Amino acid sequence: MNLSQAFESMLNNIRKESPLIHHITNYVTANDSANAVLALGGSPVMADAEEEVEEMVAFASALVLNMGTLNSQRTHSILLAGKRANALGIPVILDPVGLGTTKLRQSLMAKILQEVSLTVIRGNLSEIMHLYDPSVVPRGVDSILSSGEGAEEIAKVLAQRHHCTVAITGEFDVVSNGRVTYRIGNGTSHLSKITGTGCMSSSLIGLCCASGAPPLHAALLGLSIMGISGEIAGEGLQPGEGLGSFKVRLFDAFSHFTIKDYLERGKIYEVQE
């Protein structure tokens, strides 16, 4: 099966099964992530109380952990849910939002890597650079690094180090499982100007993992949906329209997304060593 056939079957499976995607996420973009998952045919649930996360994750087909707005309860819940998901064989996607900015995020990341087996890590270049080399210190939740040169090697090394698939987003995206590495050329700079596109990308990867596909394919499809939908939204903007309209059009593009969009616009290239 080639990539487009695999993607078509994943999209069909998601729309047929409507898998439940459990999120423990931040209060800034939770609504956007829920609507992105819904628009593609999945079923989101946001539940972060430590008293219920282990029960909730048992209903889910994927768990998305997002470090955007941490507190002691959410931190504990992330570890509880991650371990339970591992015990149940449910894929775990980690979005290390703001990694490298504070000690809390650093210590949680270390605990997650120690206690939870991750399926996919998706972050922007600054966050992933910090994971690769802790001397890189980002400023906030947005990437301070714009050039993606070297991203392929970093993704590959981290995927091997943490035994998972690593996805780095930015002007172009890179996905590696440590053996095979791809570059994705879709997207528009509008995507970096509204908050939540990184979190939604991680949620879409979670949704694609829930289709039962290999994590590498799930990350490629999730990021392609975001990049291509961003392009469609940007091209649809009328004179005078700005980022508010872009966001509405982005969700329109999610809800109409089919394999045809990928076949017409997809830009996935395997990176040769």
Ligand SMILES: Nc1ncnc2c1ncn2[C@@H]1O[C@H](COP(=O)(O)OP(=O)(O)O)[C@@H](O)[C@H]1O
């Ligand atoms: N300059 C850019 N050109 C094209 N696409 C971009 C650009 N910056 C970010 N994107 C896209 O926006 C989405 C979110 O990526 P990013 O901004 O890196 O995440 P985060 O919100 O975590 O910082 C991804 O789909 C990425 O490909």
Ligand SMILES: Cc1ncsc1CCOP(=O)(O)O
């Ligand atoms: C602004 C902000 N602050 C804490 S979480 C968050 C949202 C980050 O969303 P994204 O990484 O998708 O831009």
